[in-house]
Amino acid sequence: MSYGFELFRSDGTLGFSSDNVTWNQIDAFIALAGVTVTKTYTTAVGLSEIITLQFMLYTLDPDTAAETHTVSISGTTVTATPVGTQGAYSDTYVVVLGR
Amino acid sequence: MSTYGFHAQNTSGQVLISSNLQNFHFHSVITYSSILGDHDTYGGMVNYRFQITLDSTKPPLVFLNPQCNSIQAVIGVDILTTTTSGDSVWGIDVAVAGTSSPAAPKLYIFTEPGAVPTPVSDSYGLTVYTPDGVTATFDSRKSPLLINGGSNITPPTSIIASTNALSPVETHWVEHSLNGLSATDIMFCAPSLAQAEREYTTSQHNEDCTGLDVCGACIGWEEVWDRSDTWWAFYRNGFQIKDNKFKSGWLTYNVGHHYHESESDRFIGIKYDGGSGSGGQQAINNGQINMNSNAYLFSKPSLYT
Numbered sequence: 305m306s307y308g309f310e311l312f313r314s315d316g317t318l319g320f321s322s323d324n325v326t327w328n329q330i331d332a333f334i335a336l337a338g339v340t341v342t343k344t345y346t347t348a349v350g351l352s353e354i355i356t357l358q359f360m361l362y363t364l365d366p367d368t369a370a371e372t373h374t375v376s377i378s379g380t381t382v383t384a385t386p387v388g389t390q391g392a393y394s395d396t397y398v399v400v401l402g403r
Numbered sequence: 404m405s406t407y408g409f410h411a412q413n414t415s416g417q418v419l420i421s422s423n424l425q426n427f428h429f430h431s432v433i434t435y436s437s438i439l440g441d442h443d444t445y446g447g448m449v450n451y452r453f454q455i456t457l458d459s460t461k462p463p464l465v466f467l468n469p470q471c472n473s474i475q476a477v478i479g480v481d482i483l484t485t486t487t488s489g490d491s492v493w494g495i496d497v498a499v500a501g502t503s504s505p506a507a508p509k510l511y512i513f514t515e516p517g518a519v520p521t522p523v524s525d526s527y528g529l530t531v532y533t534p535d536g537v538t539a540t541f542d543s544r545k546s547p548l549l550i551n552g553g554s555n556i557t558p559p560t561s562i563i564a565s566t567n568a569l570s571p572v573e574t575h576w577v578e579h580s581l582n583g584l585s586a587t588d589i590m591f592c593a594p595s596l597a598q599a600e601r602e603y604t605t606s607q608h609n610e611d612c613t614g615l616d617v618c619g620a621c622i623g624w625e626e627v628w629d630r631s632d633t634w635w636a637f638y639r640n641g642f643q644i645k646d647n648k649f650k651s652g653w654l655t656y657n658v659g660h661h662y663h664e665s666e667s668d669r670f671i672g673i674k675y676d677g678g679s680g681s682g683g684q685q686a687i688n689n690g691q692i693n694m695n696s697n698a699y700l701f702s703k704p705s706l707y708t
Contacts (some may be wrong), residue, residue, distance in 0.1 A: 309411065311543035314527040317651070319543040320420075322413050325550050327541075327700070328424035330516065332461045347423040352416045354696045359462065359480045359594050372596045372693050395460045397480060402424060403417040 309379070327401035334361075335373045335384035337393035350379040356382060359397040366381075370394035376378040408539075409531045420541045422531050426589045427464050427513035429546035429707045430457065439490060443635045445570045445655040447502030453495040453510050454483065459518035460491055464548070466513065467642075468590040468704045474571070474654045475499040476595035492557065498595075498639060498655035500571075509588055511640035511707060516556070519545040551699035552582025552701035556651045558597035558640040558694055567603040569636040569655070576652040584701055586644050593699035595640045599653065599691035623671065629696035630664035642699070659684035 308322030332349050333339040346356055361394045373384040373396045384398050408422030420426065435451035442448055459465060462480055469475060476498055483494040499505040516530075516539040528543035541547060561575040581589060607630045614623015638653040661684060666677035 308413070311529050312527060319528060320547050320549075321690045322411060322419060323611055324418060324419065325413065326419060326426060326548055327550055328418060328421060328484065329461070329464075330424060330428050334555045347421075351418055356698075357464075357592065357698055358486060358596055359477065359598060361479060369598050369600065369692060374695055397461065403419070 308345065309330050318361050325403070327355070327403050329391075330400040330402045331382075332397065332399045335386075335396045335398055336368075338386045341373075341380060341398075344381045345400070345402075346380070349403050350401075354380070354382070354400065354402045357399045357401065358384075360398075361395040361397065372396045373398070376383045408534065414533070419546070420529075420531055422533055424541055425515050427548040428516045428519045428542060429456065429548065430463070430512040430514050432468075432704075432707070433510050433512060435497070440656075442658055443502045443555040443698045447505075448501050448654055448656060449501065449505055449507070450478075450656075451497045451499065451507045452483045453497065454492060455510075455512050456486065456490050456492050457512075457518050459515055459516060463493060463495075464513040464590045465495055466511040466590040466700075466702055468509040468511060469644050470508055471499070471501070472645040473500045473506075474643045474650075474652050475506045475508060476593070476639060476641035476654065478595050478639055478656070481489065486547040494664070498641065498654055498656055506646045508705070511702075511704060516540065516542045516545055521545070531665050546705045546707055548707055549702060550563060550696040550700050551584055551703055553591075553699050554579060554582075555696045555698050556649075556689075557696040558651055559653070560691070560694070562599055562638055562653045562691075563601055566601075566604075569601055569603070569634065569658075569666050570653060571638065573650075573652060574583055576650040576651050577688075581647060581649055582701055584614050584703065586647050588702050588703050588705050589644060590702055591642060591644075591649065591699055592695050592702075593651075594697055595642075596693040596695070596697060597640035597691065598656075598693055600635055600689055601638070602609070602633050602689055604631055604633045606631045625669040625679070627667045627669065628664070629666075630662060632660065632662045634660050640693075649701075 311320040411420040439450040529542040609625040613620035637657040641654040665679035
């Protein structure tokens with residue numbers, strides 16, 4: 305490589321390089337069932353991209369439909385909003401990633 | 404960036420390492436510990452339970468390395484218990500479609516660097532800390548997560564072929580490319596949120612005249628019996644690596660049946676209630692929810708051997 309940086313392990317294998325792409329964890333929080341959660345991250349200022357991943361908690365019976373949250377991103381603010389009217393509501397893990 | 408710390412970004416302006424943000428690091432590969440449930444109806448399904456103990460209360464980032472090309476998905480993540488030393492025992496449930504013991508995936512677990520044991524013999528590399536000087540955000544010795552692809556994907560709106568055939572049909576699936584990765588060296592992180600239910604009902608009706616049947620009219624005693632049967636299937640959004648594509652589809656997570664029957668008697672036109680009854684598992688609803696587009700990520704298992 306003609307620019308950037310590389311980090312090697314002690315066995316000489318490449319461990320990380322500026323040619324790589326990754327996502328960093330800004331936050332992870334639980335949005336409780338039926339509750340809107342809004343968070344603003346000062347550490348995310350200057351990041352070129354922010355995304356979220358959501359996971360349902362499995363505290364529900366397997367034959368019970370459960371509404372999760374719709375997560376929106378505006379600048380460095382992430383909002384998790386419960387939606388819909390069918391079934392029960394579920395707690396949702398929201399993982400906020402940036403790079 | 405602040406006036407201290409470490410910040411590295413690539414030529415696209417994407418942050419690679421920052422003293423303000425934690426990179427995910429490779430913790431371990433795990434196989435399932437138990438089977439929570441299974442069924443052989445409408446495509447079938449096995450629900451595998453995985454467990455991992457982490458020194459972290461933050462949920463791990465879970466990449467699923469399929470061992471078969473069936474639809475599969477991480478359907479739930481939660482802390483099962485906390486050990487006496489304060490570690491969290493995480494449970495991760497993965498459903499895999501199939502009727503003949505579909506192979507369980509391997510799960511690649513990524514977490515914050517402080518929850519990954521430091522290689523004893525490795526003193527090379529770079530460690531980045533937050534301003535407290537204690538909490539690591541990056542450690543090159545602990546195999547930081549590298550992302551090799553990904554995008555957003557929406558669950559398919561169609562599931563089945565016709566109203567009385569509840570098996571999911573692959574022709575409805577939404578397909579994306581593998582971003583140039585090999586189908587034999589890929590793992591994905593793709594949350595399953597969408598749920599759906601489909602059902603159909605059949606009805607039976609019988610009239611039995613024990614009196615005199617005159618041109619279709621019963622003169623005397625008549626027994627009337629009605630029954631309705633509803634068969635339903637509950638689906639979860641799942642994913643598969645197949646035909647060199649990443650596909651979003653559905654797996655049949657649960658199935659059930661509900662019936663209702665009633666009987667009445669008539670004597671020369673006067674109706675007598677003969678009783679009614681219901682049984683079986685009640686259907687939950689009829690529709691689909693959590694249908695939003697969601698992010699998914701690709702990485703390569705070969706980077707974490």
